[in-house]
Amino acid sequence: MSGYQPPADLPTFGSGLSFIDAPMGNRDADFVVAGAPMDWATTNRAGTREGPNAIRAISRMLIDGAHPELGVDPKTLDISDLGNFDVRIGDIAQSHAMIEQQATGLKHLCTLGGDHSIALPLLRAAARKHGPLGLVQFDAHTDTWEDNFGQHLAHGTPFYHALAEGLIDSNRIIQIGIRAPMGASLLQAARDTGMTILSAEDVHEMGTSEVAKTILKVVGNDPAYLTFDVDALDPAFAPGTGTPEMGGLHSWQVRAIMRRLLPVNFIGMDVVEVSPPFDHAETTSLIAATVVWDYLCLQAAKAEGRA
Structure with a gap:
């Protein structure tokens, strides 16, 4: 209808298709959301190329409204959704190079994966700007294999x-939720680098407050990066992922840990491994979206x- 003005408050289902209905296309925004829709580096179930758009939806x-604990609304930030990064179908190395190039120069990037x-390319771009980073990694897997089935x-x-x-400082790395089958020598090799590894069982037994305190102690005050693989959660909460592992974190535990990380000097983050073809009722996508929102x-x- 000519001259039609939409109402100021649209119903939830009528919101836009950007992340949290943020304005789109401003690379100069203080905070930028972008998708990395690739799944050709997976070793089990593919489908994470659909992750970014599912998380946005x-x-x-x-x-x-505002965060129920922190009392803030992220839409008060200078934030923009850039859409999805360009990638090269089937070519992992080229896709990584393209992602790194597109991530370079952004002030504070939140990336929706993607496998x-x-x-790796996101850390390359971030470390070029900030130097070796601390790393907070939620995951069922250490992801420290030299290769997967011959693929480096x-x-x-x-x-x-x-x-x-040298993109990350081994003494300032903490992995949370690790529980997947792996060789004892590989797990020991990861620990020998100096990183801290908390299994999912450790989280259950320690409690969320102690886990958060451990994270703060490990990463300290220098710049750090958050990487969140949704398979850190138990498949009961996050079935829509390529390599699910039983015995994982509960969704409430993730949120309780996250809200205690205000002192961490995060300079960027990603949430990865959402595979919508294996999701149910958008639960995995909702977890990923909520992690970014938190x-x-x-x-x-x-x-x-307030930091």
Whole structure:
């Protein structure tokens, strides 16, 4: 209808298709959301190329108000959704190079994956700006294999390469939720680098407050990066992922840990391994969207001087 003006408050289902209905296309925004729609580095079930758009779609559930604990709304930030990064179908190395180039120069990037291999080019771009980073990794797998089934660039290898390239500081790495089958020598090799590894059982037994305190102690005050693989959660909460592992974190535990990380000097993050073809009722996508929303709420609280 000519001259029609939409109402100021649309119903939830009528919101836009960007993440939390943020404005689109501003690379100069203080906080930028972008998708990395690739799944050709997976070793089990594919489908994570559909992850970014699924996370955006369900993020409509998070636009109705402020964080219930922190009391902030991330839409008060200068934030923009850039859409999805360009990638090269079937070519892992080229896709990584393209992601790194597109991530370079952005002020504070939140990336929606995509398989976990995308963390490597994102860390390359971030470390070029900030130097070796601390790493907070939620995951069922260490992702420190030198190769996956002969493939040196895969979703199980990003942190092997990130360590080898000096992108992350091994003494400031903490992995949370680890529980997948792996060789004892590989697990010991990961620990020998100096990183801290908390299994899912450790989280259950320690409690969320102690886990958060451990994270703060490990990463300290220097710049750090958050990488969140949804398979850190038990498949009961996050079935829509390529390599599910039983005995994982509960969704409430993730949120309780996240909201205690206000002091961490995060400079960027990703959430990965959402595979919508295996999801049920958008539950996995909602978890991923909420992790990003909680993360942005931390940044909004910092902008208010509460860190």
